[in-house]
Amino acid sequence: MTFSRRTTRITAVAGAAAAFALLATGCSSSSTPATTGTATDPITLTVTTFGTMGYDDLYKQYEADHPNITIKATNIDTGDNAKTDWQTKEAAGAGLPDVQAVEEGWLSAVMQVSDQFNDLSAYGANDIKDRWVDWKLQQATDTKGRIIGYGSDIGPEGLCYNKTDFAAAGLPTDRDAVATLFGGSSATWDDYFTVGAKYKAATGKAFYDQSGFLWNAMVNQQKEGYYKADGTLNVDGNADLKALWTKLSTATASGLSANQTAWDWGKGKAFTDGTFSTFVCPGWMLGVVKGQVTSAGGDASTGWDFANVFPGGAANWGGSFLTVPTQSKHPQEAADLAAFLTDAKSQAAAFGVAGTFPSVTAAQTDPAVTGTNALSTFFNNAPIGQILADRAKGVVAQFKGPDDSVIQSQVFGPSIQEIDSGKADGATAWNDAITLLNQLVVNK
Incomplete structure (x- = not known):
């Protein structure tokens, strides 16, 4: 049994033996320092997410606005399986994407090897850190004060x-x-x-x-x-x-x-x-x-x-972060993409698709969140954004x-x-x- 978020696609579920298998716990040694490409070089950015995050249309928009960038996205069905995938590649010292989604439930495991993730303060985090609710940013800040993740949703x-x-x-x-x-x-x-x-x-x-x-x-x-x-x-x-x-x-x-x-x-x-x-x-x-x-x-x-x-x-319950592993060869571009996917407009758009409630305060009052969308129509026109905003009161990390x-x-x-x-x-x-x-x- 797993309690991690799951995609809405109907796929075969993992067997019980896989569900209870021990997760890999190894971590890699320091990786080779990544290099940053120029803004005009054609590059491919790889992204690994899990469950239902509502990013597909946002990827297309970002590619249209950045003709030099191609996004290769991989979505893993559950947060637990995504954790296993991350741990396996981290232990091998290779194979991690440019942008890695991390679930709240295993963020602490990531924090144990936070030096394997870029400090986003070096790529613009200090200019946007006020966009999130305070406790969300604090969760993704390691003991050295390094911001290693941009908050997506809260639950x-x-x-x-x-x-x-x-x-x-x-x-x-x-x-x-x-x-x-x-x-x-x-x-x-x-x-x-x-x-x-x-x-x-x-x-x-x-x-x-x-x-x-x-x-x-x-x-x-x-x-x-x-x-x-x-x-x-x-x-x-x-x-x-x-x-x-x-x-x-x-x-x-x-x-x-x-x-x-x-x-x-x-x-x-x-x-x-x-x-x-x-x-x-x-x-x-x-x-x-x-x-x-x-x-x-x-x-x-x-x-x-x-x-x-x-x-x-x-x-x-839940909530995720977008990180940039040090294995990325394009950390600035990866950080820029992560910042775009987690800005107020993008979080509001993702909510309309997947119900992922924004961790960015400005997005929580966006009409795309508080108004009518496909999800609210399905739930008997329930004001789901307003309800979730009310349910978020009193939540602490x-x-x-x-x-x-x-x-x-x-x-x-x-x-x-x-x-x-x-x-x-x-x-x-x-x-x-x-x-x-x-x-x-x-x-x-």
């Missing part, structure tokens, strides 16, 4: 729900009434599970697709997650996390989980046939939902909507340790499957996760 979370399914259960369908149903600004996970129990009693169906995404949100809502701010592990003996796990596993045992495989919803069918009726949605996930529904033959009439509420309060993504995917992933399938109760699954934590992280 404030709201609640996707299917109004058709809610109507069948006798629940409110208007998004404001739904927000109130879940507790409004004071919404708790207890409120969410209580509504879920009512829904199941009325329909006999599950409430959420699987427990992993809920667990991910619960962890991200904490002031400190899998790691403390000082970099020490914060899982074993963490009473708050264990209490949340017990709450989740109890709800799951009552039948509220549809026991779906993360990122595999039967080519979108589970989103259209009432398999589940709620879904946790950071901005970028809205594009995933739309892609899944349309792949299964559905459309806006399928009934998915987006409410300005989230159990447990403000939460951020949680420290992510070097094995944060490993703990999410490989430590708790198997235990999530245990409670969803009913193979283990919550207490047993928690203990199994701690065993894996010791094997994969503590004693690696």
